[in-house]
Amino acid sequence: MAETVDLHQLEEKYRGRWPAEFEADPSAKEKFYINVAFPYPSGAMHVGHGRTYTVPDIVARFWRMRGKQVLFPMGFHVTGTPVIGISKRIAKQDQKTIWLYRDLYGVPQETLDTFTDPMVIVRYFAGEYERIMRGLGLSIDWRRRFITVDPQYSKFIEWQYKHLHAQGHVVKGVHPVKFCPQCDNPVGDHDLLEGDKAEIIRFVLVMFRFGDAFIPTATLRPETVYGVTNLWVNPGVTYVRAEVDGKMWIVSREAAEKLKLQDHTVKIGEEIPGKDLVGKKASHPLSGEIPILPAPFVDPEMASGMVMSVPAHAPYDYIALRDLQEQGQYTGIRPKGLLRLPGAGEFPAKEAVEKVGIRDQKDAKLESVTQEIYAAEFARGRMRPEYGGKSVREARDEVTDRMLTEFGSAVMYDFDTQPVVCRCGGRVMVRILHDQWFLNYSDVGWKDEVRDQLGKMALVPAETRAEFGRTVDWLKDWACTRRVGLGTKLPWDPDWIVEPLSDSTIYMAYYTIAHHMKRLPPEKLTPEVFDYLLLGKGTPTTLSREVLEPIRKELLYWYPYDFRFSAKDLISNHLTFQIYHHRALLPPELQPKGMVVFGMGLLAGAKMSSSKGNVFLLEDAIAEFGADTVRMFLTGSAEPWQDFDWRNELVLSVKKQIERFSGTVRELAAAKGSSSGALDTWLESRLQGRIARTTKALELFQTRQALQECFYGIEADLRWYRRRKGEGAEPGPGARALASAWVRLLAPFVPYSCEALWEALGGKEPIAFAPWPEPDGGKVRRDAELSEDLLARTVEDIESIMKILPVTAKEVRILVAPEWKRSIFSTIAGSSERREVVKEIMKDPSMRKRGKEAADAVKQVTALVHKLPPDQVEGLIAYPVDEMAVFTSATDFLEREFQARVTVLSADEAAHPKAKLALPWKPAIVIE
Numbered sequence: 001m002a003e004t005v006d007l008h009q010l011e012e013k014y015r016g017r018w019p020a021e022f023e024a025d026p027s028a029k030e031k032f033y034i035n036v037a038f039p040y041p042s043g044a045m046h047v048g049h050g051r052t053y054t055v056p057d058i059v060a061r062f063w064r065m066r067g068k069q070v071l072f073p074m075g076f077h078v079t080g081t082p083v084i085g086i087s088k089r090i091a092k093q094d095q096k097t098i099w100l101y102r103d104l105y106g107v108p109q110e111t112l113d114t115f116t117d118p119m120v121i122v123r124y125f126a127g128e129y130e131r132i133m134r135g136l137g138l139s140i141d142w143r144r145r146f147i148t149v150d151p152q153y154s155k156f157i158e159w160q161y162k163h164l165h166a167q168g169h170v171v172k173g174v175h176p177v178k179f180c181p182q183c184d185n186p187v188g189d190h191d192l193l194e195g196d197k198a199e200i201i202r203f204v205l206v207m208f209r210f211g212d213a214f215i216p217t218a219t220l221r222p223e224t225v226y227g228v229t230n231l232w233v234n235p236g237v238t239y240v241r242a243e244v245d246g247k248m249w250i251v252s253r254e255a256a257e258k259l260k261l262q263d264h265t266v267k268i269g270e271e272i273p274g275k276d277l278v279g280k281k282a283s284h285p286l287s288g289e290i291p292i293l294p295a296p297f298v299d300p301e302m303a304s305g306m307v308m309s310v311p312a313h314a315p316y317d318y319i320a321l322r323d324l325q326e327q328g329q330y331t332g333i334r335p336k337g338l339l340r341l342p343g344a345g346e347f348p349a350k351e352a353v354e355k356v357g358i359r360d361q362k363d364a365k366l367e368s369v370t371q372e373i374y375a376a377e378f379a380r381g382r383m384r385p386e387y388g389g390k391s392v393r394e395a396r397d398e399v400t401d402r403m404l405t406e407f408g409s410a411v412m413y414d415f416d417t418q419p420v421v422c423r424c425g426g427r428v429m430v431r432i433l434h435d436q437w438f439l440n441y442s443d444v445g446w447k448d449e450v451r452d453q454l455g456k457m458a459l460v461p462a463e464t465r466a467e468f469g470r471t472v473d474w475l476k477d478w479a480c481t482r483r484v485g486l487g488t489k490l491p492w493d494p495d496w497i498v499e500p501l502s503d504s505t506i507y508m509a510y511y512t513i514a515h516h517m518k519r520l521p522p523e524k525l526t527p528e529v530f531d532y533l534l535l536g537k538g539t540p541t542t543l544s545r546e547v548l549e550p551i552r553k554e555l556l557y558w559y560p561y562d563f564r565f566s567a568k569d570l571i572s573n574h575l576t577f578q579i580y581h582h583r584a585l586l587p588p589e590l591q592p593k594g595m596v597v598f599g600m601g602l603l604a605g606a607k608m609s610s611s612k613g614n615v616f617l618l619e620d621a622i623a624e625f626g627a628d629t630v631r632m633f634l635t636g637s638a639e640p641w642q643d644f645d646w647r648n649e650l651v652l653s654v655k656k657q658i659e660r661f662s663g664t665v666r667e668l669a670a671a672k673g674s675s676s677g678a679l680d681t682w683l684e685s686r687l688q689g690r691i692a693r694t695t696k697a698l699e700l701f702q703t704r705q706a707l708q709e710c711f712y713g714i715e716a717d718l719r720w721y722r723r724r725k726g727e728g729a730e731p732g733p734g735a736r737a738l739a740s741a742w743v744r745l746l747a748p749f750v751p752y753s754c755e756a757l758w759e760a761l762g763g764k765e766p767i768a769f770a771p772w773p774e775p776d777g778g779k780v781r782r783d784a785e786l787s788e789d790l791l792a793r794t795v796e797d798i799e800s801i802m803k804i805l806p807v808t809a810k811e812v813r814i815l816v817a818p819e820w821k822r823s824i825f826s827t828i829a830g831s832s833e834r835r836e837v838v839k840e841i842m843k844d845p846s847m848r849k850r851g852k853e854a855a856d857a858v859k860q861v862t863a864l865v866h867k868l869p870p871d872q873v874e875g876l877i878a879y880p881v882d883e884m885a886v887f888t889s890a891t892d893f894l895e896r897e898f899q900a901r902v903t904v905l906s907a908d909e910a911a912h913p914k915a916k917l918a919l920p921w922k923p924a925i926v927i928e
C-alpha cells in the first residue's frame with residue numbers, strides 16, 4: 001500500500017509549528033548540548049552541508065526522546081574577506097561570479113544587484129541558510145542565532161583577546177605568512193580557492209656567480225653543493241635580471257615579485273630568455289665551475305626558478321641528465337657523490353631510479369623515490385671525508401651557516417605545492433610580516449594543556465585522536481589579525497581585525513547566552529561583564545546583578561558542550577584551535593567533552609566543490625525528493641565519518657522506501673487480526689533486539705548502523721511475519737505493538753513522516769518529545785527466534801533446490817536429524833576443545849557401533865558448527881529447538897509456499913539415501 005499523503009504538504013504542516021517546540025530553556029532535566037561548526041553563508045548550501053547538519057539533528061532528536069533537555073543552536077560566520085571579494089567581483093560584473101550566484105545558486109537578479117554591499121550578501125545568505133535548515137527539519141533553537149559581526153558578539157571577542165594578550169598568548173612577531181597581494185592581506189586556508197594544503201617551506205639560495213651577476217638556486221639540501229655537476233634552467237621561460245639589495249640576480253619574474261614581499265629591495269631590469277643561458281658556465285666556491293643545462297621541469301613558479309643539479313643524490317637530476325645523454329648531449333658529465341649512505345653504492349639516486357625502473361622525467365614514481373632518498377640520506381647519511389665526514393644532519397646546518405655568512409646566500413620562503421590561489425582570484429605568495437599579531441600556538445606549555453584536554457575528551461571516530469595529536473605537535477604560531485575584512489577590531493591595536501578562525505574558538509559558549517545578549521546594549525557589555533558571566537569573577541558596574549545572574553545560571557546549565565560536530569578538514573585548524581582557547585580562557589569545569597568528525601561528500605563519485613560547480617544544492621534536493629528522503633539518504637548510506645556519494649537514483653529508492661514505511665504503519669495500526677501465538681511472540685521478541693541495537697548504535701553516532709536495524713531490519717522481520725501469516729490475513733497484536741515503536745525509532749531520521757504517523761496512531765505529544773522505546777527483556781524469546789530462524793533457513797534451502805529442479809514438485813519431504821546426531825552437535829558446540837572432543841565422542845560405544853556413519857556425522861557437524869555465527873551456536877546450546885515440532889506446526893505454511901504436499905519425518909525412519917545427510921539445524925530435503 002503506497003502512502004497517500006503528499007510529502008511536501010506534510011512538511012509544510014510541521015515547518016511552521018516546529019521552531020517554537022525546539023526552543024530549549026534550562027529545566028530540571030539533565031542537559032545535552034551539541035553544536036556544529038557554523039557555516040559561512042556566502043553561497044548556496046549543497047547536500048554535503050545537508051549531512052553536516054542532519055547528523056547532529058538526529059543525535060539531538062534521539063537524546064530529546066530519551067528524556068534529556070537538548071540544546072542544538074546555530075549561528076553564522078561572516079568574518080573575513082571572502083564576501084568582500086564577492087561583492088567586488090559582482091560590482092565589476094565578473095561573469096563567472098554572476099553565473100555562480102544567479103544561475104547556480106538561484107539568486108534573483110534584483111537581489112544580485114544589491115550584492116555590491118558585502119553586508120547585504122551576508123544577511124541574504126544567512127536568511128537563506130536558515131530557511132533551508134528549517135526546511136530540512138533541523139530541531140534548532142533559532143532564538144539564539146547570531147552572526148559574528150553583531151556588536152554584542154564583538155564585545156565577547158574583545159574580552160577574549162584582552163585575556164589572551166594579558167596571558168602572553170597574542171604576540172607580535174616576524175613570520176612568513178600566506179599573503180594575497182591583490183587583497184593586500186594575509187590569508188587563511190578558508191580564503192583560498194586552490195592550494196589549501198600548501199605548506200610554507202624555507203629554501204636556502206645558493207649563489208652561483210655568472211659574469212657580473214648571481215644565479216640563486218633554491219635548495220632544501222645546501223650540503224649537496226659539493227656534488228653539483230651543472231645548473232638547470234628552463235629554455236622556454238624568460239628570466240629577468242633584477243637588482244636585489246644592491247646585487248644583480250638572475251631569477252624568474254615570479255621569483256622577483258616574491259622577493260619583494262620577503263624583506264628585499266628589488267628592481268627588475270631586462271629580460272633574459274632561458275635558452276640564452278643554456279651552454280654558459282657559472283661557478284661557486286664549493287662546487288667549482290659548472291655548465292648551465294636545459295630542463296623543461298624547472299618551474300618558474302617554484303622559489304627562484306633556478307635549480308642546481310646533484311645527479312648522484314637527486315633522482316630528478318639524474319633522470320634529466322640521463323635523458324640528455326641518451327640524445328648524445330653533455331656525455332662528459334658524471335654524477336659526483338658527496339656522501340655515503342649505508343647499504344647504498346656511490347650514487348644512491350642512480351641505483352634507486354634503476355631499481356624502480358623509472359622511464360623518464362614524467363614518471364609518477366619519481367616523486368616517491370626522491371622522498372625516500374632524501375629521508376634516508378638525512379637520517380643515515382654521512383659526508384665523505386673530503387667534505388668533512390660529519391653526519392648529513394650536522395653538515396646541513398654547518399653548510400647553511402657558511403652559505404649565509406661567507407657566500408652571500410639568502411633565505412627564500414615558498415609553498416611546497418603550486419598554485420595557491422585566493423578567493424579573489426589573485427595568486428597567493430609568502431610574505432614576511434613584521435608587525436603582525438600571532439597566537440603563539442607553538443608555546444610548549446599551551447600545547448601541553450591542549451594534549452591534556454584531548455586526553456579527557458571523547459573523540460569519534462577513535463582514529464582521529466592520532467590526527468589531533470599530530471596537529472598539536474606541528475602547530476606553529478598563527479597570524480590572527482588582518483588589515484581588511486569584516487570582523488572585530490583588536491582592542492589595543494584597532495588597525496587590525498581578528499581573522500575568521502581566530503574569532504570562532506569559544507563561540508559555543510556564546511550560544512548559551514546569545515538570546516539574552518541581543519537584548520543588552522553592546523556598550524554595556526564590558527570585559528567585566530564577561531568576566532562575571534563566564535568566570536564568575538568581579539562586580540560589573542554597567543549591568544546589575546539581577547540582570548546578569550540568570551544569564552550566568554543559564555550558561556552554567558548548558559556549558560560545557562557535550563559534543564561538537566564538524567568535517568574532518570577542520571582537525572588541522574579550527575577543532576584544535578578551539579581546545580587551545582577553551583583551556584586559556586575558561587575554568588576546568590567549562591572544558592569541552594567530545595567531538596565527532598565527519599567524512600566528505602561526493603557527487604556521483606567526484607569530490608563536491610562549490611567553486612567548481614560540482615554540487616547538488618540542498619534546496620533542490622529537498623524540493624525534488626522531500627526533506628525526509630534527503631535526511632535518510634545522507635545518514636543511511638554511510639556512517640558520518642565515512643565519505644558519502646550522492647546519486648539521484650539511489651536517493652529516489654530511499655523515497656520509495658519511506659512511502660512504503662508510512663503505508664505499512666497505517667495498515668498495521670488499522671489491523672484487527674487476532675494473535676497467531678508463536679508468530680506474534682516471535683515478532684515482539686525480534687523488535688526488542690532491534691530497539692536495543694538501534695539505541696546502542698545511536699549512542700555511538702552510527703546513523704547507518706541504526707538505520708540498518710530500525711528500518712531495513714524491522715522491514716525484513718515484518719516481511720517474514722506477513723509471509724508466515726499468509727496473504728489476506730490481518731496482522732495481529734504483535735504487529736500493532738510494533739507500529740508504535742517503529743515510528744518512534746525512525747522519528748529522528750524521518751521526522752516529518754513520523755510526526756504525521758504518530759498523530760494517526762493517537763499520539764498526544766509531538767513525537768519529537770515522545771518517549772524513546774525501551775527494549776523489554778520480558779518479551780525476548782530466544783527459543784521462538786531460533787525456531788523461526790530454522791524454518792527460514794530451511795525455506796531458503798527448499799527454494800534453491802526447486803530452482804534447479806526440472807519438473808514441478810509434488811511432494812517435499814523434510815527429514816529431521818535423529819537424536820544421536822543432535823547429541824554430537826551439543827557435545828561439539830558446547831566444548832572449547834573441539835579437536836579433543838571428537839576423540840571422546842568416538843570412544844562412546846553407541847557411536848562406535850555406528851562406525852563410518854558416526855565418523856562422517858562428526859565431521860559434518862564440526863564443519864556446520866564452524867560455519868554458524870557463534871551467538872547462534874550459543875543459542876542452540878541454551879535452547880535446543882524441537883525441530884519436529886517446528887516443521888510439523890508449519891506444514892500449512894510450507895504447503896502454501898511451495899504448492900506441494902509437505903511431510904516431516906525423522907531421518908532415522910526414512911529410507912531415502914539423502915536421509916543420511918540430515919544434520920541438526922539442517923534437515924535433509926527430498927523433493928519429488
Ligand SMILES: [Zn+2]
Pocket residue numbers: 180181182183184422423424425426
Ligand atoms: Zn585575494
